[in-house]
């Protein structure tokens with residue numbers, strides 16, 4: 125551990141580790157030293173578990189995120205652990221509206237890819253560790269307890285066991301997740317909308333292959349998604365995200381496997397085949413949280429600490445990853461010009477570039493979720509007509525698909 129770094133990233137989760145990966149290739153040439161501080165210990169080389177970021181969830185990566193991983197040089201490794209989404213079937217339970225998206229029709233090899241978070245974490249960490257560089261230090265387990273402004277640099281207080289220590293840096297990146305207590309300590313307010321829902325997630329097996337088809341199914345008490353996963357031990361597997369009102373979550377978690385499968389069939393139907401096996405279930409409270417301030421001199425708030433979204437449209441991490449590479453590009457460019465990495469105008473220009481992507485993506489997730497959770501019969505007719513029209517209108521579908529895949533935003537250069 126050094127006394128001074130150019131950048132201190134708080135949180136080695138999906139977002140913090142992705143930022144370290146994005147800076148890795150330029151760090152030597154630009155003489156840039158980076159620390160990633162994470163409160164949980166790093167897993168051993170072959171280990172998969174790394175709580176809480178790399179937990180039992182799976183993440184749907186849009187096709188645009190694949191392009192980012194290609195740019196970072198990790199797609200070859202990651203692609204060994206993903207399941208492509210070739211088709212998406214969107215339906216509204218008990219109503220006529222259905223629309224289908226198809227990769228071939230949209231001119232891409234896949235609309236997206238599903239990866240289990242544990243694999244994503246493993247690949248990101250391996251990429252950094254195998255580079256064997258002295259430019260990136262993982263300081264963990266260590267908790268950041270305070271971030272403060274010094275006369276000419278930022279100060280970060282670390283707690284390792286009972287020992288407190290200080291490191292200084294030009295820039296602090298807070299990638300410490302949606303429950304960031306540092307955000308609050310620093311007086312960064314945020315806007316929060318509770319959806320009064322939980323997501324119950326689990327892996328399920330079906331009696332027939334998923335054929336790389338993903339389902340988005342809207343029901344009168346919350347949307348469900350079924351995402352194709354890699355087969356394992358002879359089982360056809362999919363990842364289930366089932367949103368339920370808060371008052372129903374405990375009862376759903378308490379069901380035994382057979383009763384859970386029966387309830388799932390009642391809500392989801394049989395279009396994916398028979399569900400024959402269900403894994404361990406976990407639940408997450410759902411809210412939309414957006415930090416009202418995302419940059420200050422010497423400070424950037426990134427990932428879930430900046431914005432956490434309803435998971436149903438699968439956009440939270442994809443949006444964050446676009447923010448990660450946009451920030452990395454700005455930092456690389458500024459470093460080449462000899463600009464201090466904590467310079468406020470540099471950070472503001474990063475945020476201004478990102479804000480329209482954030483606004484659009486957040487609005488898309490939020491409106492979709494509210495429109496499809498509403499029982500108003502007039503709205504129901506409207507949304508089902510909308511789904512049917514979308515299904516019939518190729519160009520509108522392409523606009524929708526490109527936006528959902530994250531292909532609207534140009535890729536920045538990390539050179």
Ligand SMILES: Cc1cc2nc3c(=O)[nH]c(=O)nc-3n(C[C@H](O)[C@H](O)[C@H](O)COP(=O)(O)OP(=O)(O)OC[C@H]3O[C@@H](n4cnc5c(N)ncnc54)[C@H](O)[C@@H]3O)c2cc1C
Nearest residue numbers: 135137138139163177184268301427428435438440441442
């Ligand atoms: C059910 C569900 C399904 C989802 N599905 C999708 C999907 O399909 N597609 C998609 O794009 N997104 C999806 N998301 C969103 C995605 O999971 C998040 O965007 C992503 O996890 C955010 O990562 P993060 O690194 O910002 O935060 P986290 O994953 O919360 O990581 C924060 C890290 O910071 C560490 N930390 C916290 N405080 C400190 C401290 N003081 N000092 C040191 N370390 C600290 C924590 O230990 C943790 O490792 C889903 C979310 C949910 C809940």
